[in-house]
Amino acid sequence: MKAILCKSYGTPDELVLADIPDPVAGPGEVVAKVAAAGLNFFDTLIIAGKYQTKPAFPFSPGGEFAGTVESVGAGVTEFKPGDRVMGYTNYNAARERTAVPVEQIVKISSDLDFERAAALTIIYGTAYHALAHRAQLRPGETLAVLGASGGVGLAAVELGRIMGARVIACASTDDKLAFARAHGAHEAVNYDKENLREALKRVGGEHGIDVMFDPVGGPYSEPAVRSLAWEGRHLVVGFAAGDIPKLPLNLVLLKGCAVLGVFWGQWVRHDKDAYKSAIDRLAHWCADGKLSCHVQQVYPLAETPAALKALADRKVMGKLVVRP
Ligand SMILES: NC(=O)c1ccc[n+]([C@@H]2O[C@H](COP(=O)([O-])OP(=O)(O)OC[C@H]3O[C@@H](n4cnc5c(N)ncnc54)[C@H](OP(=O)(O)O)[C@@H]3O)[C@@H](O)[C@H]2O)c1
Numbered sequence: 203m204k205a206i207l208c209k210s211y212g213t214p215d216e217l218v219l220a221d222i223p224d225p226v227a228g229p230g231e232v233v234a235k236v237a238a239a240g241l242n243f244f245d246t247l248i249i250a251g252k253y254q255t256k257p258a259f260p261f262s263p264g265g266e267f268a269g270t271v272e273s274v275g276a277g278v279t280e281f282k283p284g285d286r287v288m289g290y291t292n293y294n295a296a297r298e299r300t301a302v303p304v305e306q307i308v309k310i311s312s313d314l315d316f317e318r319a320a321a322l323t324i325i326y327g328t329a330y331h332a333l334a335h336r337a338q339l340r341p342g343e344t345l346a347v348l349g350a351s352g353g354v355g356l357a358a359v360e361l362g363r364i365m366g367a368r369v370i371a372c373a374s375t376d377d378k379l380a381f382a383r384a385h386g387a388h389e390a391v392n393y394d395k396e397n398l399r400e401a402l403k404r405v406g407g408e409h410g411i412d413v414m415f416d417p418v419g420g421p422y423s424e425p426a427v428r429s430l431a432w433e434g435r436h437l438v439v440g441f442a443a444g445d446i447p448k449l450p451l452n453l454v455l456l457k458g459c460a461v462l463g464v465f466w467g468q469w470v471r472h473d474k475d476a477y478k479s480a481i482d483r484l485a486h487w488c489a490d491g492k493l494s495c496h497v498q499q500v501y502p503l504a505e506t507p508a509a510l511k512a513l514a515d516r517k518v519m520g521k522l523v524v525r526p
Pocket residue numbers: 241242243244324325328349350351352353354355372373374375378417418438439440441442443444464465466467513514515516518520
């Protein structure tokens with residue numbers, strides 16, 4: 203089968219398209235034919251050796267997929283060949299077939315297309331875990347989302363709106379902000395043109411921001427915390443800007459606020475049943491049109507490097523998918 207392989211840490215251009223043997227389903231696993239694999243920003247890090255997960259070489263990028271079960275391993279009773287499924291693999295989805303443990307996948311109905319299904323597990327799963335479980339976002343609260351047109355950012359905008367929050371999208375270009383508004387944001391802040399603290403003071407009003415969704419880090423996190431309301435919650439989701447910021451702890455004291463870590467990958471391992479029910483609900487919302495799961499572009503497998511470069515270059519709104 204064809205696979206896009208990372209044979210040593212490097213740039214997207216160092217990935218190679220190769221023929222490798224088909225996988226065999228081990229106990230508790232299925233082998234699925236991958237119809238579409240979702241790419242995320244962390245794929246740019248995993249191939250560079252800059253991510254917390256360091257798979258053995260060679261491996262494929264692609265942490266999530268949708269496709270059809272082809273075979274099942276010993277002990278698997280809940281899936282059979284022909285089932286349409288989606289879920290996470292952590293890596294190895296950007297290939298024609300992948301072996302995946304059954305606790306990581308769910309069945310999907312025929313009204314959800316494979317491309318959007320491949321793109322939704324990680325971003326909506328993360329945003330849902332962050333807003334519902336970690337921040338416990340309440341209707342009527344103000345939610346600000348940094349990187350609001352990106353993968354997890356757009357998911358947070360859409361889910362925040364569904365959960366009844368007033369959503370402030372923050373991003374670096376007016377086009378990205380128009381895109382976030384089209385997906386449910388009530389207000390928009392361009393942090394490339396305007397100082398983030400000043401803009402959030404203006405848009406957030408006297409009360410301030412109840413919940414901050416921060417997948418960007420770098421120079422934005424400290425002004426974001428300074429913009430929180432009394433007893434606000436700052437969600438630490440990621441560091442797409444590169445630098446991991448340090449925070450003066452007096453801010454946390456003065457605002458009575460909480461700084462909450464969001465680690466979707468650990469949560470799904472700790473709470474497998476909650477993961478399955480959340481992802482099932484999100485897949486139905488996507489099939490019903492409540493969530494867009496916007497896929498900006500579908501790339502052939504051989505063009506995975508171009509897709510990863512677009513993510514690293516900050517050019518993507520929504521998600522990118524590869525089709526093996
Ligand atoms: N904690 C978890 O469980 C979890 C789960 C999934 C993802 N993440 C993390 O969340 C972050 C975002 O992931 P994603 O897949 O949503 O990424 P994405 O689609 O590429 O979005 C990232 C956004 O960050 C902003 N950004 C600012 N500086 C950037 C830079 N130097 N390079 C690239 N983007 C930059 C961009 O928006 P602007 O141009 O508008 O600033 C971009 O839209 C990553 O750090 C990822 O590892 C964490």
